[in-house]
Each structure stands twice: as C-alpha cells, then as structure tokens.
Amino acid sequence: MPLLLNCDLGESFGSWKMGLDEDVFPHIDQANIACGFHGGDPMVMMRTIALAKQHNVSIGAHPAYPDLVGFGRRSMNCSHDEITSFVLYQMSALDGMAKSQDVTMEYVKPHGALYNDMMAKADVRRAIMQAVAMYHRPVKLMLQATQEAPLHETEAKQLGVELIFEAFADRCYDDDGKLLARSKSGAVHTKEKMLAQVKQLNEQGMITTVSGNTFSIKADSLCVHGDNLEGVQAISEIKRLIKGE
Template sequence: MRKTNVAASENAYYETDVSNATDAGAVASSREIEIASGSEIASTADGGTGVAIDLNSDMGESFGRWKLGDDEALLQVVSSANVACGFHAGDPSVMLRTLEYAASRGVVVGTHVAYRDLAGFGRRHVDAAPAELRADVMYQIAALEGVARSVGAAVRYVKPHGALYNRIVRDEVQAQAVVDAIRSVDDSLAILTQPGAVVGQVAEAEGLRVFHEAFADRAYNADGTLVSRRLPGAVITDPAEVAARVLRMVQCHEVEAIDGSIVALHADSVCVHGDSPFAVAMARAVRARLEAEAIVIRSFAPSMSDSAESDSQSAVTGAWMSVSGESDNQTLKPGPQMTDSAESDNQSAKTGVQLSVSPESDTQAARGRGLTCVS
C-alpha cells in the first residue's frame, strides 16, 4: 500500500449546479465545477474530457537592450500572461510590445506587481511602509491597465512577484497593503498566490477572488512543501517528465514526493519555470501532453470581448497552469513557496498548505469522469 499525504487548497470560489447529479463524477450541466478536485469542468462541446486548464506565463521582463525570455514563443503556447510593470523588470516600451502581442494572440493579461527593485529583479525583501507599498502596487496596476486599454486588452488579475510574493505569504501588514491597492484601483481583479498564504485569506475577507498554484518542475517534500533548491533533484528539467507530472496533477490531483510518497494536490494553478534553455520546449511538451488527453487549454479569466456567460465563468476557480518567465533561482510563485535562503525555506514550510478532500475521493471523482489515475 502506498503512503499518502494530504497537502492541498480548497477552491476559493466556485459555481455549483449539482442538485440533479447522481454521483460525485456526474456533470449536472456544461458549467458545473467539480468542487472536490479544484478543476474546472468544461463544456462537453469542447470535445474533451470536460477538464479545462489555463497556461500562464510571466513575461515582459526584458529591459531596454537586455532581453529575458522568449515572450513571443511562449505567447503562442499560453492563454494568460503576467506582465511586469517596470518595478522589478520591464519598461514602458517592453510593456507595450508585450501587451500588443498578447492582444493579437488573444492571450489574457494580468499584472505582475513587485517591490521597487530593478537592480535585484524584485528578489530582495523591502521593508516598505504599508502606505508606500499600497501606492507602489496601485501605480503598477494602473500603469498596466492603461497601456493594456490602449491595445484593446483588459487586465484580469494580479500576481505578485518574487520577494513581495513570498513576504505576503506570511506578513499580514504587507498583505493588507497589497489587497487594499487592488481594491482601490480595480476590485474586479483576482489575485494569484500560494495555498495557505495570508494574502489569500485577507483577499477573500475583502471580497476578492483568489487562485492558488502548485509547481510542475519542482520536487515536493512529503508534507507538501517544495524541496530546497540546494538539494539534489529539487528542480526537474526534463520536458517529458514535467509533462507527465502535470498530467497526473490535473487528472488525479496528486504528485509524487521526493521520498516516493503521494501528496494530494488541489491547486488552481500549475507553474512551470520558463527562463531556462528548455522553457519553450517544456511549455510545448506540457500543452501537447494535455491536449493529447483531450484536456482543454483556456484562460481562467476571460477577456472583456468574451460573452457575458464566459465572463461569469471567470469567477470560477479551475485548475490552471502557469509558465514562469523568471529566473529559476528566484523566489517565485510557489505553493508552498521556496526561496534561496534557508530562512525563507523554513518560513515557507511553516506556512504550510490548506487541507482539502481526501486523495481517495479525488481518485474516485477522476475515475468517474473516465480519467486514468496513476496507481
């Protein structure tokens, strides 16, 4: 018998129409959401398994003549993009160029807000006063929204970057400042963070939509935390292996930990780091593997041009994937988060993750949809 651990988050928001469902795997309507798994149930008209997933990437992080990542290539693979707002990376010209290409590809955009730390790429902790941090985040959101509007795009969510992301996992004061900034500029925006993060709890209390994420290319400990980057095997670089892990996360809502145990994983997002030489190949491999299983790739946050029905579906939390265009050794959007400092590693482990339904229930629900789980 395999050893099983539970480390997961429940959906922050979801719709239900299950009064006529006869069992856990039944779909009562084309817009039903499977609450137990954290996966969005797509319309059967999509011709797939009924599971819809978003591919998301951090981009717009070049600066002047310095280029980071292959945004154009990734924008041909993903369906949502987190765009840097000039504080940790990016500049006005890069923002405009990224948004123009994203709009031409029909890719939904979100703001990638950060500390004011260009020299440190947003990886250094800043003890900003709440009022200052609130103003900085407001400035970044407003700037990206304005540029996006000029190219016919609409910002749909906020994803904090690097050290700020990690800080507000546990710091309620800075978390409140970020949430206040979002609500002050545009309270229709959702926020993306890791399971169990303080900022997620604050955001929910303030009425914002919250999405959580896990990681495709990082090894997990048995308790659901990420293996420190200092340890062998912490980062997975083989595209085929990463694609297989993502498929298992999506179909069975679990991941194999570094010690061989099984961790139940109920995230709304799966992040794949995207700045390595294998970044684009990895993203393409993941998408190809999912589509081979008839899993639909689409954004969790529809654009303004979508129908009212699609817009209402944007409030639904579904499993979705993220492809990060940031440095692999940087503090990125973990769930749980890991950084390069032992102190931050320990703090991440302490924050932990929220418990969800049992992995047995997940497996039964997945099999009820006709999906094959890895035993």
C-alpha cells in the first residue's frame, strides 16, 4: 500500500495562528489534531474536525504534556498515572467533539516532547500505550518507525494496541536510525533533500543517514508539515511522488 500522509493540525489558539490548515487538508490522509494542551482550543478543534470531514481525512488525537506556553516542546517529569490520565483526557475531548460532527477519531499521535519521550523512555511509552488500551473502543497508536519496531510491536500486542509506524519527510536520520537532534546541523532537510528522501523511502523502503549509511524502514505513514506556503507546496509534490497524482 502507498504511504499515507499525516500532518499536525489545529494548533492555533485564540488569536494566535499556527499553520495553513485549510491549504494542507486537500493533500493529506490523516490529521493529527491538537487537543488543547500544547495548542488548539474548542473552536479551533471544531473547525479542524469540520475541515477533516469536508476533505474525507481521518483524524487522530495529538496529545501533549500540559505545556501551552512551551508549545509542548518541553519534557516534564510526570508519573505513569499522570501521563495515562492526561492522554485519555485529550483523546476523549477530541473524540467527543468529533462525534458531534459524525466523525470518528481513529488513532493517537503524541506531540513534541511527549512523542520524543515515548520513543526514548520505555516507562513513558508504556503509560501512553496503557491510555490507548484503556479507551472504551479500539484506537491505534502512531509512533516513529525505527529498528526497534519489533520491540514496540511486542509491547503494544501485550496491551492489545495496534500500531501505525511513521517516517518523516523533512527530517534527517542519525546513524542509530532515529531522528537527528534539531540542535545538530542538517537536522531539517532542504526541499531537494526532502523529496529525495521521500522518493527513496517510497521506492526502496530505505533511508540514508547523516553519515551516508542506509537502513531499511517499514512505515505506514509519512509526516509532513504545512506551516507556510512553501511547506504546503512541498506536500503537494510529495503526494505526487507517492501517489502519482
């Protein structure tokens, strides 16, 4: 199956605007919608769900640490129960609002520092998987496709959780198969390198690392970003590369 395209959306808050959501929706398959903890508010959530419905895009909750000021990019020392509870809370908020528009939340993709901690720390990952497993109906969890995917599948299977593995279009990969830290040079690809990476992943199932090494990667979805017009145009080109449109 061709790669799906997912994008973080609904992150505006009050009078503060983030991203070009309306321009992005025609080009994607999955919308990761902020749930109010790092971005988004009730009106933004409702509008974003409506856009997803209009464009026949599936939606997922995009929960974060309770860090609105830091846009969810700061790690927090939270207990297992705290993480499970605030992830469930955010899932429930989006799913409840979606139901009012006859839309169903299909998956969960953590945001920012919570996502990074999920990939790096087994206890955080376990707490998030526990939240997804506790939900009153089956919901999938999206996380990064790495060489540790078999371990993550085993962890998820123990809790009855189905996974969606994602790759990143515009991020450089380190030699360990994980994303190169943003603090390092070349962490975010130029448009040319991004399109080359997408083509390689789509045609060969391979990624070239920062040092020029290659490794295979099994991904179901590709994360793209539409924060500006150039980004939206890039998503359109990525879509043509993957789906031949």
